[in-house]
Amino acid sequence: xxxxxxxxxxxxxxxxxxxxxxxxxxxxxxxxxxxxxxxxxxxxxxxxxxxxxxxxxxxxxxxxxxxxxxxxxxxxxxxxxxxxxxxxxxxxxxxxxxxxxxxxxxxxxxxxxxxxxxxxxxxxxxxx
Numbered sequence: 001x002x003x004x005x006x007x008x009x010x011x012x013x014x015x016x017x018x019x020x021x022x023x024x025x026x027x028x029x030x031x032x033x034x035x036x037x038x039x040x041x042x043x044x045x046x047x048x049x050x051x052x053x054x055x056x057x058x059x060x061x062x063x064x065x066x067x068x069x070x071x072x073x074x075x076x077x078x079x080x081x082x083x084x085x086x087x088x089x090x091x092x093x094x095x096x097x098x099x100x101x102x103x104x105x106x107x108x109x110x111x112x113x114x115x116x117x118x119x120x121x122x123x124x125x126x127x128x
Contacts (some may be wrong), residue, residue, distance in 0.1 A: 001128060003118040004076045007069035007108060008052030014062045018042060022055040029053065050115060065103070069110040076107050079125035 013021040022042035026033045031044040031053060039057075046053040052067065070076035077087065077095050084100035094108040120128040 001120060001122055002070060002072035002075040003120045004068050004070035004079075004107075005110075005115070005118040006051070007067040007110070007112075008046060008054070010065050010067060010106070011053070011055045012058040012060070012063050012065060013055060014058055014060065016057075018055065018057045021057070025053075025055050050117065065105050067106045067108050069108050069112070071110055071113060073107055073109055075121070075123075079121055080107065082125050 011021075011025055015021050018036070018040070019042070022033055022036075022044070025031075026044055029044065029046075031046055034043040034045050036042050037054070041057075042055045044053040044055065068076065068080075073094060077085075077097065080097055081087070085097040088096040088098050088104060090096075091106075094106050096104055096106055098104050122128050
């Protein structure tokens with residue numbers, strides 16, 4: 001048995017000016033910047049929405065992707081594969097998947113195990 005939920009959104013920006021991109025998205029969404037997190041991320045304060053919103057510097061085209069957080073990455077990836085998702089690449093402790101409709105998204109280990117909104121799944125991927 002495991003649990004998962006929508007963690008938030010990552011705004012992928014093909015840019016050399018991550019700070020400028022973060023300033024734009026911070027102002028556009030009305031979320032103050034929480035500062036740079038490593039070389040490639042700036043976190044925005046989406047805590048009032050119980051979400052994580054990050055601006056990320058990327059090499060691929062600009063887009064928005066979502067993260068699904070879980071207490072068991074492998075079990076969640078297998079559940080999503082049964083629904084038609086494909087594994088694209090493993091990056092450290094998370095997976096990039098592709099939905100049957102072409103959107104890419106990440107499955108990441110939860111940093112908020114006590115947060116609201118988790119769905120619980122049995123070992124076959126059925127809701128509990």
